[in-house]
Amino acid sequence: MKEGRFFDQPHNVKRLLMGFYIFLVLLIVVDLFFPKHPVVPWEGYPSFYGAYGFVAYVTIVVASNYILRKLLKRKEDYYD
Amino acid sequence: MINGLPPAAILILGAFLVPFLKGRLKSAYLLLLPAIAFITVVSIPEGIHWTVGFLNYDLVFGRVDRLSRIFGYMFTIISFIGTLYALHLENEDGQHVAAFLAAGGALGATFAGDLVSLFVSLELMTIASTYLIWARGTEASYTAGMRYLLVHLFGGLCLLVGIIIHVHQTGSIEFGVIGLNGFASYLILIGFGINCAFPLLHAWLPDAYPEATITGTVFLGALTTKAAVYALARAFPGTEVLIWIGAAMTVFPIFYAAVENDLRRVLSYSIVNQVGFMVAGIGIGTTLAVNGAVAHAFNNILFKALLFMSMGAVMHQTGKSNATDLGGLYKTMPLTTLFCIIGAVSISGFPFFNGFVSKSMILAAATHEGMGMLWLVLLFASAGVLHHAGIKIPYHAFFAHDSGIRTKEPPVNMILAMGLAAFLCIFIGLVPGPLYNILPHPVDYQPYTGAHVLDQFQLLSFAVLAFCLLILAGLHPVEIRVILLDVDWFYRKGAKVFYRLAKFLFKDPSPEAASPQLSGEGKGIPGGAKVNP
Numbered sequence: 384m385k386e387g388r389f390f391d392q393p394h395n396v397k398r399l400l401m402g403f404y405i406f407l408v409l410l411i412v413v414d415l416f417f418p419k420h421p422v423v424p425w426e427g428y429p430s431f432y433g434a435y436g437f438v439a440y441v442t443i444v445v446a447s448n449y450i451l452r453k454l455l456k457r458k459e460d461y462y463d
Numbered sequence: 464m465i466n467g468l469p470p471a472a473i474l475i476l477g478a479f480l481v482p483f484l485k486g487r488l489k490s491a492y493l494l495l496l497p498a499i500a501f502i503t504v505v506s507i508p509e510g511i512h513w514t515v516g517f518l519n520y521d522l523v524f525g526r527v528d529r530l531s532r533i534f535g536y537m538f539t540i541i542s543f544i545g546t547l548y549a550l551h552l553e554n555e556d557g558q559h560v561a562a563f564l565a566a567g568g569a570l571g572a573t574f575a576g577d578l579v580s581l582f583v584s585l586e587l588m589t590i591a592s593t594y595l596i597w598a599r600g601t602e603a604s605y606t607a608g609m610r611y612l613l614v615h616l617f618g619g620l621c622l623l624v625g626i627i628i629h630v631h632q633t634g635s636i637e638f639g640v641i642g643l644n645g646f647a648s649y650l651i652l653i654g655f656g657i658n659c660a661f662p663l664l665h666a667w668l669p670d671a672y673p674e675a676t677i678t679g680t681v682f683l684g685a686l687t688t689k690a691a692v693y694a695l696a697r698a699f700p701g702t703e704v705l706i707w708i709g710a711a712m713t714v715f716p717i718f719y720a721a722v723e724n725d726l727r728r729v730l731s732y733s734i735v736n737q738v739g740f741m742v743a744g745i746g747i748g749t750t751l752a753v754n755g756a757v758a759h760a761f762n763n764i765l766f767k768a769l770l771f772m773s774m775g776a777v778m779h780q781t782g783k784s785n786a787t788d789l790g791g792l793y794k795t796m797p798l799t800t801l802f803c804i805i806g807a808v809s810i811s812g813f814p815f816f817n818g819f820v821s822k823s824m825i826l827a828a829a830t831h832e833g834m835g836m837l838w839l840v841l842l843f844a845s846a847g848v849l850h851h852a853g854i855k856i857p858y859h860a861f862f863a864h865d866s867g868i869r870t871k872e873p874p875v876n877m878i879l880a881m882g883l884a885a886f887l888c889i890f891i892g893l894v895p896g897p898l899y900n901i902l903p904h905p906v907d908y909q910p911y912t913g914a915h916v917l918d919q920f921q922l923l924s925f926a927v928l929a930f931c932l933l934i935l936a937g938l939h940p941v942e943i944r945v946i947l948l949d950v951d952w953f954y955r956k957g958a959k960v961f962y963r964l965a966k967f968l969f970k971d972p973s974p975e976a977a978s979p980q981l982s983g984e985g986k987g988i989p990g991g992a993k994v995n996p
Contacts, residue, residue, distance in 0.1 A: 417913065426918070435843075435846070439842075457948060
């Protein structure tokens, strides 16, 4: 079987990322003009969801790696 | 009264014929059993069926209403998919039988109209599930299975005592709404809660599921917790404490899953997180919330099975499941990669996939009830799902750094099983109507509004952006070969202390006392069982 090498080529990855960034900008722009009916007040802020997703993701990475893992990691044979 | 057998009996009795069949006949029979059970679930009319006198009570093996029927669909569909996935195991009759018994237990609990047959069904599921863990044949699976059994026997005991007191107080064994109203109800809630992996009662799940057989885990991940969700929806809808238990369940596992190295253990923590959404929905208790919880149970069974199957396929082909050992497999397992990605975007709740159309009902129910804090917590947990199940699983197995492993796609039955689950994830995402039509309450909810699709794309896409930026900046932490302590530390270490103390106090001369198998110090598996993949 021929090996797919798509992601080994940096320019392919770059193109994908560029497309992704354009999509993100579109999401922000459309959000500004989209009529909303917020049930919870924060929902009405521009791009609240995007900001929350970004902050939540970074929080999870930082807290799990630098707090949880530091405190609770043990060697793989800890229970043996 | 109607003719034929209850769905549970079809699987339980049918299982015993499996060892006597061979070749294609056996394969056909294995697939036929869950298919017949499914058709039975479709065709039984609503009402009370299969009533059997027992002492002074009536046991009801077929209480059929909208709530029990949809769980019946779930358990029979996943039995079919799981059996298809395991079809290449020609000489593993024990696993096929145990899988059918476990699914039969789940179906028995679902259609039980009384607490006695509910209890017996749940215990059957526990015992059959333990076999699916032990069948792996490793020392780790033996000790994990033993801990699984002990924890669930404890849970079963709480449930049994709760049931006895409840029956004594009310004079009825009917399994209906119980509600939190005294000692018996607390014991019953704890019994269900252990099966449901409530916080602090959850450690058995990430401990045992990754040690089970590749095909067994598909059944385990679908049955035990979802049967418990059904029991909660039946007995404790609108119980406020469940809201916060559920919320806690959605949050704490995402931190564990984020740094866990074994990808099947990541998926196990992910089960706790997903069941948390359902428990919170049942706690809110409105028709929208309960509908959301049940719909999410249905969808979760599909995408979680799909993810477990794709990781199982990787393990079947490479013998590995640790993130640190894998990577770059998209080159040689493109189909498995595609199926895994479909499972990953479904569980993350991307629009047009099934997770989106059910999880959003629970979040909407939270806002409709004015629970802004709960909504923020569940939204945070949604970003967490994207992190560990949406990105981490496919990224570390199939992309990331190239591990140099060159393999091929798994057997065709595994591909077909994954394909079927993937198809259902997409179909329900695109056309949620048929799922909404079978929910317990009439549905007045539209998932595909412009604002909702936009908001969800924002939440998930900017979380993906965070991932990309951290990777590009070299700031994203790498996986390392460690284990993480969880609540099971208390009984795993506690058991060792207990044995040493007992040995010291009673001066037991036998060597076993010095090396208890419970705490992982066992010298091997009884009978010298062979090791299964």
